[in-house]
Amino acid sequence: MTSESFGDLIERCRAAEDELVRQWRTDVAASLRGRVSEIELDKELRDLLDAVLSAVGSPQGSDTRSPAFGEVRALLVELSRSRALQGFSPRETAIGVFALKRAVRESVGAGPEFQAFSDVIDELGLFTFETYAKAREEVISNQAEQLLELATPVVKLWHGVVALPLVGTLDSARAQVVMEKLLQTLVDTGSEYAIIDITGVPAVDTQVAQHLLKTIVAARLMGAQCIISGIRPQIAQTIVALGIEFGDIPTKATLADALMLALGRSGVDVAAEMTKRGL
Secondary structure, three states: OOHHHHHHHHHHHHHOHHHHHHHHHHHHHHHHOOOOOHHHHHHHHHHHHHHHHHHHOOOOOOOOOOHHHHHHHHHHHHHHHHHHHHOOOHHHHHHHHHHHHHHHHHHHOOOOOHHHHHHHHHHHHHHHHHHHHHHHHHHHHHHHHHHHHHOOOOEEEEOOEEEEEEEOOOOHHHHHHHHHHHHHHHHHHOOOEEEEEEEEOOOOOHHHHHHHHHHHHHHHHOOOEEEEEOOOHHHHHHHHHHOOOOOOOOEEOOHHHHHHHHHHHOOOOHHHHHHHOOO
16 A cells, blocks of 8 residues: 555544554553653654654655565664563553554544554564564563573682582583683682582482582583582482493592591691681
8 A cells, every 4th residue: 555545544643643553552551560761662662653653654654574664674673672671461451552542433433444553553563473472482581591590500608719509400501601610710710629518409310420520521621520429229229220431539428528638738727717707
């Protein structure tokens, strides 16, 4: 459909802009349940309305993939990402576009060009839904990375001794983060001993053991000695049944035992230190 075909509808929409936006804002606000301020929502809708009317009034008319709709698409991408970050659902996001049809029909009437205009809005609504899905995937991916960082803390237990308490499953992606954080902490602290505590790891299989061994080898290349703690009876039985070999890597049942071993190897008189600290 050409721009001339939308001419009358565009003029009527601009003449009744305040009423149109009021109607549109009311419908959208009802779905958002007050989680976006009226001032912010009003600006979003006015900017989007102006861009849509300018686009359909261009020579490209109703071709939403044309350059004329570039600003419209940019506004919808920004809107979708904002809604995804705020935790809105795809329906709550897309309804902000689809509701424009009802607002136009209620405010300026449904003339002969309304069906073509409605088709344009449907296309933009689908674009919004698709953009929201991509934005939501990015949000989830970023959150997963942040949780991964939080789930692999490296803590300093003593001068020259750090500990890496692992909780949950140790897959390839997390193993890489574990290795990077441990190596960086060894560099930052100059520690000679690293205790890898697997008390919170529900099960140790061949894959988990391989990840641990790679991390330990990398730490050794940095000049640090590693100790594995948290070897529970069930874990020990599994390791034996699978034939997993830790070689000369020392293992302890508890983190406290591993710390005592690390302190002893580093020449710390544990008894004297405890007495000194009143323990």
